[in-house]
Amino acid sequence: xxxxxxxxxxxxxxxxxxxxxxxxxxxxxxxxxxxxxxxxxxxxxxxxxxxxxxxxxxxxxxxx
Ligand SMILES: [Zn+2]
Numbered sequence: 001x002x003x004x005x006x007x008x009x010x011x012x013x014x015x016x017x018x019x020x021x022x023x024x025x026x027x028x029x030x031x032x033x034x035x036x037x038x039x040x041x042x043x044x045x046x047x048x049x050x051x052x053x054x055x056x057x058x059x060x061x062x063x064x
Contacts, residue, residue, distance in 0.1 A: 012060050
């Protein structure tokens with residue numbers, strides 16, 4: 001039987017400035033735990049259409 005769920009998690013990326021949810025991504029919990037042993041959240045610089053420039057986006061598990 002194939003494993004369902006578990007390691008993969010869908011997260012939203014919200015702009016840290018305007019809090020707009022701009023991206024939805026899938027992250028692999030297993031990989032993230034290896035990379036992120038401090039337990040810090042995923043942060044990516046991405047373009048925000050609301051701010052009209054590249055902003056730091058932070059992950060959130062709350063999908064709108
Ligand atoms: Zn923004």
